[in-house]
Amino acid sequence: MTTVADMTISHRDAERYEEKDFGFWLYLMSDAVIFALLFATYLIMVGNAAGGPTPKDVFELDRVVAETALLLLSSTTFGIAAVALSAGERGKVLLWLAVTFLLGAGFIYLEIGEFAGMIAEGAGPQRSGFLSAFFTLVGTHGLHVSVGLCWILVMMGQVYFKGITAPVASRLMRLGLFWHFLDIIWVVIFSVVYLPGLL
């Protein structure tokens, strides 16, 4: 596991961080199962529009493309922050975390807009099994992104006040795993939910 290049940490601490990273991977796997089941549920229910709106009626390509662009870009900027982290450049880490935060917040803003628009058109989650499954799957992802945004803020605070210490760097690495994981989930949402719905 990469940590800050010129930082000396004890063997025991290194082991500790490795345990935490491994534990976090396990959490991500378990979370991936949650998403897998939500995807399966969505696929079962996508046809159950119950006379209400179907995927074609409610998805807007422009908005989804914008959401995708924001989220993928935020993964890139997080990558830049991680490079700055291993170079030990505190200012740059803060800057790129801030950019990542703004991109992620933009994604959430668009998603909330999407949801609000659908609900206003009478295509809320109470309308049909299809919409229940859609809101739950995409909403769960959105909830994760929101938690990730809070986590970015906390980590920015830690970098600002504590500097790039070994524990802070270790936490940032796990935040990175989380953030990229959400990106992968979004790619699957795009391919399984939006793309077939729009085609």
Place this chain on the structure above:
Amino acid sequence: MDIFGRLTIDSLPFYSAVAASGAAVTVLGGLAVVGAITYFGAWRMVMTQWVSSVDHKKIGIMYIMLALVMLVRGFVDAAMMRSQQAIAYNNEGYLPPDHFDQIFSSHGTIMIFFMAMPFLSGLANLIVPQQIGSRDVAFPFMNSISLWLTTAGAGLMLISLVVGKFSTAGWTAYPPYSGVQYTPGVGVDYWLWMVFISGFATTMTGINFLVTIFKCRAPGMTMFRLPLFTWTIFITSVLIIFAFPALTVACATLILDRNFGFHFFTNELGGNMMNYINLFWLWGHPEVYILILPAFGVFSEVVSTFSQKRLFGYVSLVCATIAIGLLSFTVWLHHFFTMGSSAKVNSFFGTMTAIISVPTGVKVFDWLLTMYRGRIIFKPPMLFTIGFLVTFVIGGLSGVLLALPPVDYMMHNTTFLVAHFHNMIIPGVLFGYLAGYMYWFPKAFGFKLNEKWGTRAFWCWIIGFYIAFMPLYVLGMLGFPRRMEHYEIAAWQPHLIVAWVGAVIILLGMICLAVQLIVSIRERNEALDLSGDPWNGRSLEWATSSPAAPYNFAVLPKVESRDAWWDMKRRGVAYERPLEYEDIVMPKNTYAGLVIGVAGGIFGFAAIWWMWWLALLALAVIAGTIIYRASDDDDEFVMTASEVKEIEDARFEQLAKAPKNEMADEPGYAGDAAAEPAT
């Protein structure tokens, strides 16, 4: 907005004498605990040394205390059902249907989620780090969160007896009945939130133990030198990590249906109720193995120790455990053959179900062959093990019968099924955990449990079990549906009366367990475990003192073989005094886990009663605590070498007083490790 949500004064149980007395017992029980702590002036000790502890041994003990309390509550439910059914021929009995339904729902929920799961987590916490030669689990603080969130779930269970009514939808809460259309009110919401919260805690426990066993083993402790109990916890952790998400999704979606008008499982607007049942059992079947594998682990340890022999077929036992773990994800549909899948689907799952009994059979033969030509010492844990072997095979056979879809169509939802799964879970899970409780009790507290009362408890449990459950097989074949509140067929009643007698005998077993504990505490000075190795044990947990020092091992053991401790005794390197000690870094105690648990419980209660402001407040407290804790880089302290030396010196002083081998006087004693030739 109403600040109390849908909570009103009518939620208190003054509508029924039986319900009110249940509530009174719960409230008085809580007050008695508070009173006892105050009376003994123990608040400071409880707060600073127990509830704030991140020591895996103390967390383990608290888990098991929770499990035993909930065992009593779950047993009371069972006894009430047996009594009702014994008398309810052509009359209403003493329980109205609505109340009877709550009781069978809470019985199953308690026994699975708040008796068996905490018992499992407790034994794992107590023993696994010591068996692998580690000083703690990988994430001690997360361990504390798991404990207190599980307790929060159990707390909601107890509160449901006092405030509002519990679910009437059974422990599985199948829609559409569990949907808001057919079951309004808070009962199902109680069930959902307590399961959701404690499921979260269990997932964290699974992650914790998988990392611990993977990363924290002592030098030389390779995977194929791990004691069997640790192996079973390892596989159970894998199952937890992959199966519990299904429960989380099932609960979350049903919560959305009930509280926010979603249509996942409703009867109209495109709901699909069978999806819930698939999701639930996608968790539920692995859950059966999550519960039973650790019990298999306990039996493996016990049978080898008390047969005074190496475990027969170690590798085959490990492989069987892994095989069961994998196969457990391929059989869930056998819980609902009657859903009406095609014959092909049903026969696939029927076949897989028959196949999964093969590795289990391998294990049974391994245990038998461990006993073969061993010199068996009949201590209570060993009695439970032998009782398990005999009884479990009967349950397994009825399971193979139910695995045949045509048979299952006949037996579905009859008490034949009830008899079958109790026949697996009581000997398989409960006997295993009780054996573990009696086997490892000295390790936790430094004195042995009374064997006479342990033996009595065993005989009451096993005889009571047969008398209580064999009639249910017969009744099932006579067509008696499960969960019947009253009935009009005279032929059923005699069997139900016999089953009631069985329940009374099990009650005697419960009393024996209580007496055993009390007598053992009173007479503890006559049964002190000075050596830390009361059973002439084979695995590393017997290398530590009883109770173990906070750091377990002052010097990490070097493992060279399976049965590491036996091997060390054989080579004469056990109890070696190290030349010097070193500083040990330990996690600091913290109240953060307790705060998160309490806030989690308040969140659940608020969500059940629609007090959304309070739910948000509780979530904010949880988030704040986690952020505070995640920013605290000073969560460890150093125990200096001189402090360690002081503890270890006392330990060696005690060892000098201890008998060299506490089992040497037992009839059938086969000689100590030092006399055994090298293998």
